[in-house]
Amino acid sequence: AAGVIQSPRHLIKEKRETATLKCYPIPRHDTVYWYQQGPGQDPQFLISFYEKMQSDKGSIPDRFSAQQFSDYHSELNMSSLELGDSALYFCASSSNIAATSYNEQFFGPGTRLTVL
Amino acid sequence: AQKVTQAQTEISVVEKEDVTLDCVYETRDTTYYLFWYKQPPSGELVFLIRRNSFDEQNEISGRYSWNFQKSTSSFNFTITASQVVDSAVYFCALSFILTGGGNKLTFGTGTQLKVEL
Numbered sequence: 457a458a459g460v461i462q463s464p465r466h467l468i469k470e471k472r473e474t475a476t477l478k479c480y481p482i483p484r485h486d487t488v489y490w491y492q493q494g495p496g497q498d499p500q501f502l503i504s505f506y507e508k509m510q511s512d513k514g515s516i517p518d519r520f521s522a523q524q525f526s527d528y529h530s531e532l533n534m535s536s537l538e539l540g541d542s543a544l545y546f547c548a549s550s551s552n553i554a555a556t557s558y559n560e561q562f563f564g565p566g567t568r569l570t571v572l
Numbered sequence: 573a574q575k576v577t578q579a580q581t582e583i584s585v586v587e588k589e590d591v592t593l594d595c596v597y598e599t600r601d602t603t604y605y606l607f608w609y610k611q612p613p614s615g616e617l618v619f620l621i622r623r624n625s626f627d628e629q630n631e632i633s634g635r636y637s638w639n640f641q642k643s644t645s646s647f648n649f650t651i652t653a654s655q656v657v658d659s660a661v662y663f664c665a666l667s668f669i670l671t672g673g674g675n676k677l678t679f680g681t682g683t684q685l686k687v688e689l
Contacts, residue, residue, distance in 0.1 A: 487674040489674065489676075489677075491677075497681075498663060498679040498680060498681050498682050499617070499663070499677075499679050500679075501676055501677065501678070504670065504674050504676065506670075506674050511670050511674050512670045512674070512676055514676075544615055546617065548677075550674055550675065552674050559674065559675060560619075560622065561667075561675065561677060562619075563616070563617045563619075565615070565616050566615055566616065566617075568615070
């Protein structure tokens with residue numbers, strides 16, 4: 457079965473550079489979520505999109521932006537990178553079959569971003 | 573506000589011992605979902621189990637078992653006869669439905685389990 461694809465899997469950037477992380481959800485999934493997991497930390501919700509519209513926003517810095525495209529893939533853009541942005545970034549997707557029911561999130565393998 | 577507490581930061585056991593990981597949650601929602609995820613050293617998040625707030629039936633799956641008690645807001649996870657391959661960080665998580673679509677997961681801080689020979 458197809459899973460969530462994230463690219464790149466590893467990324468090394470310098471301070472103040474820009475990074476773009478990509479997420480390709482499971483086919484027919486219409487909702488995408490981004491989570492950030494710092495070293496030794498739990499995953500923290502950043503932002504989510506449902507049908508290409510932002511559905512919720514967590515503790516995402518203003519330097520970060522994200523969008524979901526017409527083919528449902530999503531990109532997380534990170535500018536003016538700081539050392540503290542070094543983390544594992546997970547994307548998850550779900551199929552929002554019914555607004556009042558739970559729709560399981562399937563996680564990608566993550567992108568490990570290192571800022572030097 | 574949603575909150576998940578995993579008071580045990582690290583647990584070390586000897587192989588074949590049983591181990592229980594504790595999870596306490598807080599929510600004002602009447603409908604919510606609880607999860608356990610495993611994160612091995614390789615980094616991926618491995619889904620283990622999901623429970624909804626209306627299903628307090630405990631479950632056993634192989635060496636894994638879960639104890640959900642709504643009265644104490646706890647969702648504990650037990651590994652029977654632990655193995656070295658069980659060594660990982662285990663996260664308890666709570667989910668609620670977003671009005672804008674989808675669900676949002678709030679994770680606990682995780683419990684590092686080390687199983688030694």
